Amino acid sequence: MTKLYNTFEFVGNINIPKNAERFHKEQEFNSGWTKHTLNFAVQESKTNSAFVQMEGGYSKGKKNIVKTFGKGTENVKSPKIEIPWEDRLKPEVVDMVADFKKVVVDYTSDEETKNKINQLRYEIRTLEYKDELTEEEKGKLVELKDELKKTATERHEFINKYDAVLFLAESLEQHKDKKFRITGNVTYSAWKGKFYRNFDPELIEVVSSEEPSKLRATMDVFFTKDSMDDKDFEKDKKVYIDGYVLSYDSQAKKDQFFPQQFVINAQKLDFTNETHVKRLEFFKNKFKIKGKGVYHLQWLVNIFRGADKVEFTYENLTAEQKEAVEFGLNKVEDFAPKGGVLGDNVEENRLVKPILQQVDQTNDFREGAVESTYEEDDLQYVVPEQKEQPKKEEVKVEKEEPKLEAEEVELEDLFG
Numbered sequence: 051m052t053k054l055y056n057t058f059e060f061v062g063n064i065n066i067p068k069n070a071e072r073f074h075k076e077q078e079f080n081s082g083w084t085k086h087t088l089n090f091a092v093q094e095s096k097t098n099s100a101f102v103q104m105e106g107g108y109s110k111g112k113k114n115i116v117k118t119f120g121k122g123t124e125n126v127k128s129p130k131i132e133i134p135w136e137d138r139l140k141p142e143v144v145d146m147v148a149d150f151k152k153v154v155v156d157y158t159s160d161e162e163t164k165n166k167i168n169q170l171r172y173e174i175r176t177l178e179y180k181d182e183l184t185e186e187e188k189g190k191l192v193e194l195k196d197e198l199k200k201t202a203t204e205r206h207e208f209i210n211k212y213d214a215v216l217f218l219a220e221s222l223e224q225h226k227d228k229k230f231r232i233t234g235n236v237t238y239s240a241w242k243g244k245f246y247r248n249f250d251p252e253l254i255e256v257v258s259s260e261e262p263s264k265l266r267a268t269m270d271v272f273f274t275k276d277s278m279d280d281k282d283f284e285k286d287k288k289v290y291i292d293g294y295v296l297s298y299d300s301q302a303k304k305d306q307f308f309p310q311q312f313v314i315n316a317q318k319l320d321f322t323n324e325t326h327v328k329r330l331e332f333f334k335n336k337f338k339i340k341g342k343g344v345y346h347l348q349w350l351v352n353i354f355r356g357a358d359k360v361e362f363t364y365e366n367l368t369a370e371q372k373e374a375v376e377f378g379l380n381k382v383e384d385f386a387p388k389g390g391v392l393g394d395n396v397e398e399n400r401l402v403k404p405i406l407q408q409v410d411q412t413n414d415f416r417e418g419a420v421e422s423t424y425e426e427d428d429l430q431y432v433v434p435e436q437k438e439q440p441k442k443e444e445v446k447v448e449k450e451e452p453k454l455e456a457e458e459v460e461l462e463d464l465f466g
Contacts, residue, residue, distance in 0.1 A: 054270040056236035062263040065091040074219040082111030098356035102249040106212030153214040156255040157204040170198040238297035238308040265353040278337040289314035302434035347419035348405040362386040
């Protein structure tokens, strides 16, 4: 089986931390490495948000080289290339790097211009993908690239995340009132016995204010026969999946499994509705396996970090309000706060739907979960030797919490 990358797509308004260091932080390490980190939140609604984080840096003590991939053609795979550090921002150098190795920040807001840019990029890549070009096609390619340069004045491409971090730190504040789509990879790391998840952006672009907001991820969920836990279902109407995800561990310099809990959220289901009940069983059945194998299945996941709307009941009333209801002067709903009531803040990865498709030649989920090539022992995280240390004692940066307001949270499906 081949590795499936965990990716995300967030659409929403951005929230930049007021504390400058929480937004953009610089650190120096004993090795001579200087790291820049950028953090900001994407809000699906005022009751649900997620942070994205981008890191980049350079060494003060060693020669810096950008190791990346060039553009492939129809019969030639993308070649590995090394670019001198001082050349990394040259337009002709950026142009020679494969699109999948770039970070793109696009502040273009005019839809007509965006469509023209996409069309030009499609025509350019169609020509570049050919193994050989005629003289006429070479001339056409030059014309298309010149037109793209004149049109895409607010589109910026970087081949090193360090430069993208610096650019965003200087420019993002000016566009904070716009709506964005942010896509990239879901990555994991470990430090001092704790596991961390990061949403690492590769594309940050302005979208129409009418674009539906969402915080979604596509994740390859690994699990065993003991992963599903529904013992508290009657109490909270949730089924918990103690799963695992495969991610590159930069400390160990290899792929490792990281524990990650997922949730089948049944709080919105109507249990008198036969279809709703069958949908719940459909989800649960995807994790009912036998034997000691490690299985996996790709899922669409709703990243939830906020508060759900909860029912306002008689128990929420004050003593005076309860008396008014008992005397028939009011009904319980008369005292319900405008916009509803929010429950406790939670962080959950809510399973939206299984991706029952053949993703590639070695990952076919058309029949549901499949047994992987891994054993249960492989799921245990192996702690690598952690050498990198900052010069000064690190100050823990707390993530700024968005203010939560009681308002309706629109979700695309019952399990979100």
